[in-house]
Each structure stands twice: as structure tokens, then as C-alpha cells.
Amino acid sequence: MVFRPLLIAVAVGVSGMAFAQTGNSILEEGRTPAPASALADNPNDKTEITAEVRGDIFMAKKQYREAIEAFKQGSPKDPVLWNKEGIAYHQMLQLDQALKSYQQAVKLRKDYQEAINNIGTIYYARKNYRRAITYYERALKSAAESERSAAIYNNLGTAYFSRKQYKQAADAFQTALKLDPDVFEHNSTYGVLLEERSVQERAKYHYYLAKLYAKNGRNELALQYLRKALEEGFKERKQLQTDPEFAALRDTKEFKELLASEPRVL
Secondary structure: OOOOOOOOOOOOOOOOOEOOOOOOOOOOOOOOOOOHHHHOOOOOOOOOOOHHHHHHHHHHOOOHHHHHHHHHOOOOOOHHHHHHHHHHHHHOOOHHHHHHHHHHHHHHOOOOHHHHHHHHHHHHHOOOHHHHHHHHHHHHHOOOHHHOOHHHHHHHHHHHHHOOOHHHHHHHHHHHHHHOOOOOOOOOOOOOOOEOOOOOOHHHHHHHHHHHHHHOOOHHHHHHHHHHHHHOOOOOOOHHHHOHHHOOOOOOHHHHHHHHOOOOOO
8 A cells, every 4th residue: 555645745646656745845946936926827928927937837737738838948958947847747647757857957957956856756656765765865965954855854764664774764754853843744735846755554654753753752743643553554552562752652641542442444
């Protein structure tokens, strides 16, 4: 079963991949966003708005082919347009074309972390998790520490999780949470950086998020994700009594009730 959280997203799944809930967010890399008034305009009115804004309007309307045509009318030397074109192809599940667009964006700007990250999401969608990790790490290295994205650390953690490298996954998730305390809770829409939240073992994934929140003292969210994990069939219930992250929760009424319950498996 593939997990597609309410996340990220406008949540359109791309072969097991969803768009940034925080946007994973979605970072707009130094571009001035289209004014709200422009989004109500006719995207085909070429006299008043740029090719990029027209493309953004089409993207907001989920008219991806039209968005691609709009982006192509901009400068072929603009890496942001290539990246956005890649996202439009990605939304249509045309992964080969998306990859080519992302690669062209990186060719034009070697340190373009959003496009590098998005290449990683292509390999994640193809279940080539090792290569996805390579690109996520490259995206992180391309930016100064202060500019590193919680969303990319989340992607990195998800890829490690899918390879069952749980220690590395936990470290990446912890860093993501440190950078953005709400990284796992955000909802967002189209942007230029994609976030991966799809995993095969969703019960175990939610259990790990519960541990992470408990470790950080966010007990309400920890209990919420524990409940999700149990409803999704998490079977190692003895771990709730032994994992140190839940030590502060074990004497609470809510935790005891959850432990004693038999949630209906979804």
C-alpha cells in the first residue's frame, strides 16, 4: 500500500510522490510571485503578463499542457522556467520529460537546489532510492547551511526510510523538524520544489513520526500519529512500552487508553 498523506499537496500523486505540503514546501527561489490580481486574468492575454506568470496561472488551474507551452515562450536560458516546466510534466506522469527539464535547469544553474531535489523525486518515484538520496544530499550541499530546506531533509528521510535505513531516516527527519517544527503538518500548493511523502510501510512511518514528536515533547501530535499507526496495522505494540521516546507519555491517561484500545485497521 502506498501512503499518500493529506499532505503535501494539492496532493496530486506522481507515481508515489506528492507535492510539497509545506510546500515542501515550496520555495520560490528569489522570484517575485505573481500578484493575486494576475491570477484572475486571462492567461492567454500576452500583453499584460509574462510567460512565467501565464504558466503559473495554468498550473494553478491544473492545465499542465498549457502551462508547458507558456513556460516555453519564456527565455530558454532561464533555469526557473525549465524547472517549472519539469513540474508540469511531472504532474502528468511524464517522468522522462520531467527529468530532462530538471536536468536542463541544473545545467543552466549548477547549484539550483530546487531542481536538484526534483530530480531526486523522479528517482524516488522509480523506486531508485539510492540515487534519490544522492540527489537530495547534493541539493542540501548546494546551499548554505542557513538556506537548507526542511522539505529536502524530509525527502532525504523518506528515501532512507524506504531503504529501511531507519537510523539515517530518523536523523534526517529530526533535522527537518528542527528547521521547521511544522514540516510534517503543512499543506501547500504548486511551487518549484517537490516533496516526497509516499512510503510503502505507512504504519511504521507514522510510528516513527510519533516517536519523533514524543522526543520533542509534542505529545498531542505523538498520540495522533500513534493512533494512525495502530489504525494502519502497526503490529509491534510492545515497542510502545519499551521505546524510550514514549517514557514521558506512558503514565498519561491518553496513552494508556490508546495502548488498551483495539483500533479498527483501515
